[in-house]
Amino acid sequence: MELKEIQNLIKFVAATGVAEVKLEIDNVKITIKTTLGESSPEITYLQQAPMAQQPMQQAAPTQAAPQAQIAAAPEVDENAKYITIKSPIIGTFYRKPSPDKPMFVEVGTSIGKGDVLCVIEAMKLFNEIESEVSGKIVKVLVDDMSPVEFDQPLFLVDPS
Known part of the structure; x- marks a missing residue:
């Protein structure tokens, strides 16, 4: 599946x-x-x-x-005026691909459709969450290594 x-x-x-x-x-x-x-x-x-x-x-x-x-x-x-990017799954939210790597995105980062924004771990699987919109990250709504629920807001994006 x-x-x-x-x-x-x-x-x-x-x-x-x-x-x-x-x-x-x-x-x-x-x-x-x-x-x-x-x-x-x-x-x-x-x-x-x-x-x-x-x-x-x-x-x-x-x-x-x-x-x-x-x-x-x-x-x-x-x-x-902002687009809210929400969690597609339940799991643990990570802003970095691994502890020694830089964060995927910061506030002010310009993103494009398909860019990886974060990783959510669910059942020992790390799922890359990709952007479905282009714009600029305005706010990160979840702390790194925090549990997230399905459909929980993660990022605010300014599409302009």
Whole structure:
């Protein structure tokens, strides 16, 4: 089974909302487990942001809510012009091909379609993640040697 087939299977399982899928083909055993948000780092992060705003809203609900909306609007508009490159698989994110080599990309690096941006290790296999767009790296959203989830944002790219 090839990497693209596994990635498509993961996307399909995530889209259907099935809790767990086990698949055995020849010598390959794949188990895909999905959760409804309790252990997903992205969901946890999104849930923490409203919790931090709740005390302000309780203290002055009429004033805090408009200020939060005004503060959030420029951030959304600012990032809207960038393309987000997301993780196609679950694994460990590496910015270098090996510890003694330089990083694949830095902030400000111009990239082209097909350039290797990082490596994600999954089940002892190192998968090179290639860019699907051309542009300039604006922000690296994940620390080196960190675990990443499927569809987690990794890089922001300015396509202009």
